[in-house]
Amino acid sequence: MFWKRKRKPEATKSGENRIDALANRLQQEGKLDQLESQLDKFDPRSLEEAERESWYHLRGIVPFQQGNRQLAFKRFQEGVRQCPDSGFMIFSLGQEHEFRGETGQMFECFDKALFPKVPAQYALAEARYA
Numbered sequence: 001m002f003w004k005r006k007r008k009p010e011a012t013k014s015g016e017n018r019i020d021a022l023a024n025r026l027q028q029e030g031k032l033d034q035l036e037s038q039l040d041k042f043d044p045r046s047l048e049e050a051e052r053e054s055w056y057h058l059r060g061i062v063p064f065q066q067g068n069r070q071l072a073f074k075r076f077q078e079g080v081r082q083c084p085d086s087g088f089m090i091f092s093l094g095q096e097h098e099f100r101g102e103t104g105q106m107f108e109c110f111d112k113a114l115f116p117k118v119p120a121q122y123a124l125a126e127a128r129y130a
Contacts, residue, residue: 019047019054036062044082053083060092069099087117091126098129 019042026032035058044055056079064072076093083089094109106129115123 017050017054018042019051019058023054023058049083053079053086053089056082057086057088057092060089064092064096069096072096073100087113087122091118091122094126094129 019039022038023032023035026035026038039055039059039062042051042055044052047055056075060072060075060079063069063075073093073096076089076096079086079089080093090109090113094106094113097103097106097109110126110129113122113126
């Protein structure tokens, strides 16, 4: 899957996580090329915590999947600033540090994104990077 974060989407206080639902719907419809433009319709400041985390994470995943690692890196950095407790965001930023050859920063990120903050699959990936 394009964006799957290997976790059950977190519900918000008001119900379903609209950002995860949007990404799932676009994926099912074969329209993931529209994900970024659809995300741009949301103001992340107006989103609940789980939706905001999904918004920032997906905004980084789109350029990552398109091979634009510089933009992915910048977006994951912003995501970590906005969602500093997000294991998913910290893990993704760690991956980008690894790609850039910045192993010290990668390990700093991975030290903050440990199981159960991230799924076991992520923790195993961190071990492989190490």
